[in-house]
Each structure stands twice: as structure tokens, then as C-alpha cells.
Amino acid sequence: MVAVIKTSRSINSILNYNENKVKEGVAECISAVNYPLELKKLSFTQKLNRFLKLSSLNENAKRNSVHISLNFDPSENHSKEKLIEIADTYMEKIGFGKQPYLVYQHHDAGHPHLHVVTNNIQRDGKRIDLHLIGVKKSEPARKEIEELFGLVKAEGRKQKENFSLNPTDVGRVQYGKAESRKAINSVLNKVLFDYKYSNLPELNAVLNLYNVHADRGTEESRVFKNNGLLYKILDQNSKPIGVPIKASEFYSRPTLKFLEGKFKSNDAEKRAxxxxxxxxxxxxxxxxxxxxxxxxxxxxxxxxxxxxxxxxxxxxxxxxxxxxxxxxxxxxxxxxxxxxxxxxxxxxxxxxxxxxxxxxxxxxxxxxxxxxxxxxxxxxxxxxxxxxxxxxxxxxxxxxxxxxxxxxxxxxxx
Incomplete structure (x- = not known):
């Protein structure tokens, strides 16, 4: 299992992202924890207001929303009941067991995964510390859960196997539509957070293996001058094909500013x-x-x-x-x-x-x-x-x- 934690200032955008997936038929809300009503009786407004009420208790917190994805090996096929139990155990172990949270099961990728929506403002207005939560709490929790539920372990498995990449099948992508964004997004979710790269050419070296390219445009272009970034799908000859998509249009917002932060942290991490x-x-x-x-x-x-x-x-x-x-x-x-x-x-x-x-x-x-x-x-x-x-x-x-x-x-x- 692989756990990825992201923080945000807007719980509204996180909730909208998951609810829109439900409307598209590629996701399902399977659990609502610490809510006064049952899941079936909760409207979108009631889901949102529960978070907003807690957020209002600490207006000084700059980042009060938390979005977690729990990713499983493609070979695993767990029941909803087991997935809910895994999510509950994980949230308890990282210190969010008493917080309200929603669990969504997504079906829009090549591997089973969950999205958990919550916030870090408690009922007394105090903030749950998110500093180094990945290292201090998430990693130990992940390892314990892998043992407890008999999950495929994230560490060591790929090193024992012959590594192979599966480039995006551009022949199936409907360019300019949601399908293009979906194809690129699945690649970005894998590469941006798994690999350590120090600049845009290094990132593109990996993305290109999946037929995806991050492009700043020419120095004279408006995209370049505004520090923008476009993501493109490449054909079999490594040539751009279809309609480029702005970085800001992806939920994770892999903008140039975001990448520059990754460049600095990755540069230090990969030296060893x-x-x-x-x-x-x-x-x-x-x-x-x-x-x-x-x-x-x-x-x-x-x-x-x-x-x-x-x-x-x-x-x-x-x-x-x-x-x-x-x-x-x-x-x-x-x-x-x-x-x-x-x-x-x-x-x-x-x-x-x-x-x-x-x-x-x-x-x-x-x-x-x-x-x-x-x-x-x-x-x-x-x-x-x-x-x-x-x-x-x-x-x-x-x-x-x-x-x-x-x-x-x-x-x-x-």
C-alpha cells in the first residue's frame, strides 16, 4: 500500500473533486465517519458544512484541509467492507480517528485506490500538526496495516522484479476531452510523487517514457512569460499530439511553482x-x-x-x-x-x-x-x-x- 497526503486551503475544491467523480460514475462514497447522519442521508451541503464549521474555529490556520489517497497493488481486489476497515485503521493511527472524514473508492486508474477527505481542525479549535506527518505517522501506519491486513508491501517488491513501464496508450485517448486529462493525470500521480527529479528536463525524462511531456513553451510565448506550464501527450514518434492541458486544470495542480518546490526537496533527497x-x-x-x-x-x-x-x-x-x-x-x-x-x-x-x-x-x-x-x-x-x-x-x-x-x-x- 502507498499513502499520499496532500494539504490545501480549500475543502470545497477537494470535496467537489471527489463528488464530481461520483457524478461521472468513476467513484463512490463508501463511508462517512463522525457525521451526525448516515451516509445515505447526507447531502453535499451537509458534508461540506461539517468541515467548514470546524475550520471556522481556527481562522489562523493557513492549510486546514487534508486529502489522502491510499493506493493498493493492481493484483489486490478488496471488498468495500475491508477497504473501509483499512481506511478507519489508517486514520486512527495517524491521529485523525476523531475527525470527520469521507472515504471515496475510485475506479479511474489501473490500480485500486481510496481518497479520504478530512480537515485538521479539532473541536476545541486546536490544529493537528501536519509537519512531517508522512515520515512520523503515515509510514509507520502503512507498514503496520500491510502486516495487519496482509496487503502487498510497497517496499522491496519492485526491486526484486524486472522493472517495466507501461506508456500511455495514446491511441485510446480522445484528445481535448476529459479522457486526455484522465490519461495524463494517472501518469502525473505516479511520476510526480514517486520519482526524485531536480529540474524540468529530468522530470520530462521520466514523463516521456509514459508519452507525456511538461512544456513551458517558447521564451516569447505567453505561457512562458506568465510562468505557466502545459502538459501534452506524445505520439509514437515523441511528437506532441492533441490539445495541451494547463497544469492548473489538474486537481493536484502540478504547476511550475509546485514543481520548483519539488526540485529543491528532491535535490537534497537524491544525493545519497x-x-x-x-x-x-x-x-x-x-x-x-x-x-x-x-x-x-x-x-x-x-x-x-x-x-x-x-x-x-x-x-x-x-x-x-x-x-x-x-x-x-x-x-x-x-x-x-x-x-x-x-x-x-x-x-x-x-x-x-x-x-x-x-x-x-x-x-x-x-x-x-x-x-x-x-x-x-x-x-x-x-x-x-x-x-x-x-x-x-x-x-x-x-x-x-x-x-x-x-x-x-x-x-x-x-
Whole structure:
């Protein structure tokens, strides 16, 4: 189970979002806790007024509304009764057991999930502290509930499996309508809160895997000048298709301002995971003879690291992005260090080519010695393009004495 907690200043917008889902037939309100009337007898106004009355007791609270989503593995199919019990247990464990809250079961995604609407103003007007509630209360509660109800555990499961992405099926999207927004929204809910990215290109590196792109527009555009952001669906050729949708039109409001806050927090959080990617790259070069970034990319896939090669229209490699699906971190190559940038990787590939040439032609020194040769490294920098171009024919430099001799077969006549 995965729990996501969001806070807001407007309980009205949160409640409207869930009630509109009910009207569309893709959600159902399955529980109303700490309300004076039964769920069937509650009108929209009565649901809203219960929250507004509590909010009025503390007008100094800037964020008094809480929206929680509880997400389950696609393989799980729980009854309404069990889902209500899970929601009640979770709310009790995070300190909201005495608060009024509404539980909605949504059916608009590829996995079962609940939305819980509540507020954090108590009957005495005191505010329930939301600072670090995810770390201090939600995470321990989630783990306990997974054990208590026998749920699929969020931690560790994906690392043991081969990671695979399911891009948005753009062929089924009706562009410009709610279906487009729904398709993009399901991707945003997964990527924005699961992955750690430090800038818009890093975020797009992941979104593009799902055929979604976040676009600020050109510098001369009104969108760019107003710090706006558009989300687009991409076709099979990674070209925008359909009608772009403003960030403000999504419930989670993944605007540029929101993303800039994520960039700062993510940058600090993902520093500890740099070593994992760097070690995987170094190990790849140590174990294999890598002549090109493309070959390195295939090797890293085995470690659930997606390596994106950014090339110019002329086909020249100018940048690399690494998406580590195990740690959910995205790194620009240069942020890991010079040797992990596009130029650094190309130089390492060129060194491999030259080392093999020397090894097979002269048999003078070992590969490890050659890799540390300052003159060889300087030669690589000066002749990088030429060396890489002959990389595909590196086996042509292998002298005959090192090529495997074919054994002659002798057949006796009958």
C-alpha cells in the first residue's frame, strides 16, 4: 500500500473533486465517519458544512484541509467492507480517528485506490500538526496495516522484479476531452510523487517514457512569460499530439511553482543515491568491453537503470540522463561527475577501443595499465570522434594470433 497526503486551503475544491467523480460514475462514497447522519442521508451541503464549521474555529490556520489517497497493488481486489476497515485503521493511527472524514473508492486508474477527505481542525479549535506527518505517522501506519491486513508491501517488491513501464496508450485517448486529462493525470500521480527529479528536463525524462511531456513553451510565448506550464501527450514518434492541458486544470495542480518546490526537496533527497548509479556505470566498464554509449545503455538496463541519450539533429551526442528505477532517482550525467557526462562516457568508450588495439597489436601492456596512461588519455581527447567512428570495427585490429582458430574436422570415408 502507498499513502499520499496532500494539504490545501480549500475543502470545497477537494470535496467537489471527489463528488464530481461520483457524478461521472468513476467513484463512490463508501463511508462517512463522525457525521451526525448516515451516509445515505447526507447531502453535499451537509458534508461540506461539517468541515467548514470546524475550520471556522481556527481562522489562523493557513492549510486546514487534508486529502489522502491510499493506493493498493493492481493484483489486490478488496471488498468495500475491508477497504473501509483499512481506511478507519489508517486514520486512527495517524491521529485523525476523531475527525470527520469521507472515504471515496475510485475506479479511474489501473490500480485500486481510496481518497479520504478530512480537515485538521479539532473541536476545541486546536490544529493537528501536519509537519512531517508522512515520515512520523503515515509510514509507520502503512507498514503496520500491510502486516495487519496482509496487503502487498510497497517496499522491496519492485526491486526484486524486472522493472517495466507501461506508456500511455495514446491511441485510446480522445484528445481535448476529459479522457486526455484522465490519461495524463494517472501518469502525473505516479511520476510526480514517486520519482526524485531536480529540474524540468529530468522530470520530462521520466514523463516521456509514459508519452507525456511538461512544456513551458517558447521564451516569447505567453505561457512562458506568465510562468505557466502545459502538459501534452506524445505520439509514437515523441511528437506532441492533441490539445495541451494547463497544469492548473489538474486537481493536484502540478504547476511550475509546485514543481520548483519539488526540485529543491528532491535535490537534497537524491544525493545519497548518486553512488548507486555511479558504481553501476563503473562496474559495467570493468566487466565489459564497451565501445559505445548505446552498449552501455543496454548493460545498465539489467540494473533497472534507464539511460537516455540526448542527440542533436545531426546525431551528435550532447547529453545523458540516468533514470534509476530502483531508487526512483533521475540524474543528469554531468551532475554525477565529468566521467559520467556524455563526453566522459565517450572518452571511456574510446579508451576501451585504444586499449584493445594496443593489446592485440603490440601485446606490450595490460588493459589496466593503458587506462591509467596520461598520454593515451590526452590522445583520446584530441582524437575522440575518429576513435569512436572506428569502434565498430575494433575487431579488425585483432591480430591473427589472437583470433580463435577453427578446428579442422576430418571425416573418414566409408
Amino acid at each position: 543515491y548518486k553512488k548507486h548509479v555511479k558504481n553501476a556505470i563503473k562496474l559495467a566498464f570493468f566487466r565489459e568491453d564497451i565501445f559505445s554509449p548505446e552498449k552501455l545503455s543496454k548493460i545498465l538496463e539489467q540494473e533497472s537503470i534507464h539511460m537516455i541519450l540526448r542527440k542533436s539533429n545531426e546525431g551528435q551526442l550532447y547529453g545523458l540522463t540516468y533514470i534509476d528505477h530502483k531508487t526512483k532517482c533521475v540524474f543528469n550525467g554531468s551532475s554525477l561527475g565529468k566521467e559520467f557526462s556524455a563526453k566522459g562516457i565517450q572518452e571511456n568508450c574510446a579508451l576501451t577501443i585504444l586499449v584493445l588495439e594496443k593489446k592485440y597489436q603490440n601485446s606490450i601492456s595490460t588493459a589496466s595499465e593503458n587506462l591509467q596512461d596520461p598520454e593515451l588519455r590526452e590522445y583520446v581527447k584530441e582524437n575522440l570522434v575518429d576513435i569512436l567512428l572506428r569502434g565498430e570495427k575494433v575487431l579488425d585490429y585483432v591480430s591473427k594470433q589472437f583470433k580463435q582458430k577453427k578446428k579442422k574436422r576430418f571425416f573418414k570415408g566409408i
